Amino acid sequence: MKAFTHIDGLVCPINRANVDTDAIIPKQFLKSIKRSGFGPYLFDEWRYADQGEPGMDCSQRPLRVDFVLNQPRYQGAEILLARDNFGCGSSREHAPWAIEDFGFHAIIAPSFADIFFSNCYKNGILPIVLPAATLDKLFAECEAQVGYRLNVDLASQKVTTPAGDSFDFDITPHRKHCLMNGLDEIGLTLEHADEIRAFEGRHQVAQPWLFA
């Protein structure tokens, strides 16, 4: 996994609540057996005027020009502003894969759906929870200023606006450590293989039918 430490990036706002993972990456793209190449199909139904199918050359497809990702001012955005319950619905990790492949590295929202939230960390994406009132302010600033950027620093756990307003965010030490160092979580867990084996032995004695 790629490490995440710090980003100073252009911001793109998705101003609606309950954005589900079916919208982030529609089901027809889930037929791939690869982890990469989902970026061109991110928000496919909102982004393109035709019906997307896997393998399409997206550079030739008609765009829905009103959708934020298609607006010139947001090209090259690396930080996504979102509303409540972002990433709800299906557990598909193709959603963070598409977001990361498109070029986003951080998502800021008042709340995230649980499975999507943990999937982000596995893919070097930092999901940041800030209060709804703060998001209102960031949305207003972002929509008012072309080229609006935010500075996200994981070490100090701060989001800083161009005007110098700064907002602290929470993250567990474990997740912070993994993200900052781009660590392979499986490798970390396997350092405790003896403990897992010992637990498994006790568990099998207590509930042998689970191992029958």
Add this chain to the structure above:
Amino acid sequence: MAGKTLYDKLWESHLVREEDDGTCLLYIDRHLMHEVTSPQAFEGMRLAGRKPWRSASIVANPDHNTPTEHWGDADGGLKEPISRLQVETLDANIKEFGALVYFPFKHVNQGIIHVIGPEQGTTLPGMTVVCGDSHTSTHGAFGALAHGIGTSEVEHVLATQTLVAKRSKRMLVKVDGKLGAGVTAKDVALAIIGKIGTAGGTGHAIEFGGSAIRDLSMEGRMTLCNMAIEGGARAGLVAPDAKTVDYLKGRPHAPKGADWEKAVAYWDTLKTDAGAVFDSVIELDAASIEPQLTWGTSPEQVLPIGARVPNPAHEADPQKRAGIERALQYMGLAADTPLTEIKVDKVFIGSCTNSRIEDLRAAAVVAKGRQKAANVKRVLIVPGSGIVKRQAEAEGLDKVFTAAGFEWREPGCSMCLAMNADRLEPGERCASTSNRNFEGRQGPGGRTHLVSPAMAAAAAIAGHFVDIRQFQEARS
């Protein structure tokens, strides 16, 4: 000392280790897999040269891509090359890595993984159950801690038999009293989501309790726990009881002999202690729950069948108002229209929410001796598994459906998410017993209304939504 909740007991009995920041390593008993969210995990294992920790924990089966007709064709109806590749990739991966149970495409027992697990007795009380699928919450109906995970976590469980996780908050949803005639577990689930919202359970595991929950069959409890995720909760739970034990007894992978007695005694301890504290408690009166129908593009956009389509002008919150307007536009609905005047183009009865034998029986009661309305193009009845299908056929339900002009299909996920050929065309409106009414869920531009199996069957007959209570009264 305060007692423990069922969730606490399940968590503690699987806790391998805990970091100072509350990050836990949780042992996983059962790993369910399907073809869509597993290929990248197996590939990761291969690239890292890792072996599965305990392949005997795996129960797998393709279900999302599999067709529900033309199984007799040379290609089994699996026409699309990338769908076929995904299904065959699961075959190859299970062959290489192993599994306790694997039903390949067209096996007599194949079906939706969340129907298969309980049916085979591979979902048991007290287990931890995961799957790269959000509807894994279904298995909580057995008093198992069950939830969906991402593909990276699928790989983590394959390699380590554990999951890195933090404790959830505990929510109790208590439904007391008697459900009215025509009101089902699906209506209870939708009513709960209508009350708490799709993010109401975020960060929580929900335990469903109260006399109305105890009165539900195992099938009904599965429907309810299945939709916990639509209320934002990764896991739903119902404490095991005599119904749970009766359901499991004699199933292929249920404990046998002395193990059975020991297991049943243990399962009896799996309940929330008196005095245990929940972080939040939601109460509903069963008698006040009416048949439900979603009108919008989120499961929380739900109303009792007697209501009218909401009018955004009555919503003060500008963000919510915009959400209602957007949903009405997508759904092609005018504000204030009575829900019973909404006509449907297609009907889908199936999915991990409502494809079990009880669901098909409920639909058949409504369909018996009646005919699909002329304006309804297609009614798909998709059983949850080969076993459900054969049971339904033994009871003659297939004949009831086909006589009514419905289509009796092979098992699979089908039009719940339209990864196979079963889908809505743009603008088509569907009465569906599935779990998500998101934009494009059943096909790009498709419009989904979530209902119970009986309500879906009644919409197929009437051509528009109806109050199942009046519909069945009119018959008698």
